Amino acid sequence: MALDNPLWRYALALYASPGVETSCLELQGQGAAVNRLLLACWLGHRGIALDTDRWQVLDTDWRRAITEPLRQIRYRVRALRAQQPEVEACYHALRQAELAAEQVELMQLWQASALWCSDASCDPEALILANLISYRQLTGHALDETCLRHLARAATELSVEEAELSSGHEH
Secondary structure (H helix, E strand, O other): OOOOOHHHHHHHHHHOOOOHHHHHHHHHHOOOOHHHHHHHHHHHHOOOOOOHHHHHHOOOHHHHHHHHHHHHHHHHHHHHOOOOHHHHHHHHHHHHHHHHHHHHHHHHHHHHHOOOOOOOOOOHHHHHHHHHHHHHHHHOOOOOHHHHHHHHHHHHHOOHHHHHHOOOOOO
16 A cells, blocks of 8 residues: 555645635535545646546545544534533544545545546646536536636646655645
């Protein structure tokens, strides 16, 4: 298992870009899976289109069984912090556990998409947005167009090469 992989490093760099965290969390609140959005951007940058068939071969078991339940528990503990400051250490441990679960999910997505061929003639900006729109259509969620466009723009401005070469420990 390669937890520290190009997709993980790219995801950390993109998520740290101005406004991306806010857009991703808003989209998550609308039903999006943030790691799928980050994958759509990364693959678009690499010239790989995500169609319905490709989206459907990506496993969602880990996210549903591990990551999402951890997030829900973290949210509940976060709500208790005002009344019970003693739960702060628990909250931080849950944040770390959730991040570790997201890293495993990104590794699974990276492995699943590793053999997909790219089309170097594609415009990365257009393909990133097309991948994000494809995800929105697949899920049926009414994901905010402005947030999707902001995410696509930030992804286009990010140097994939620099992001993939980063240490992956900035988060």
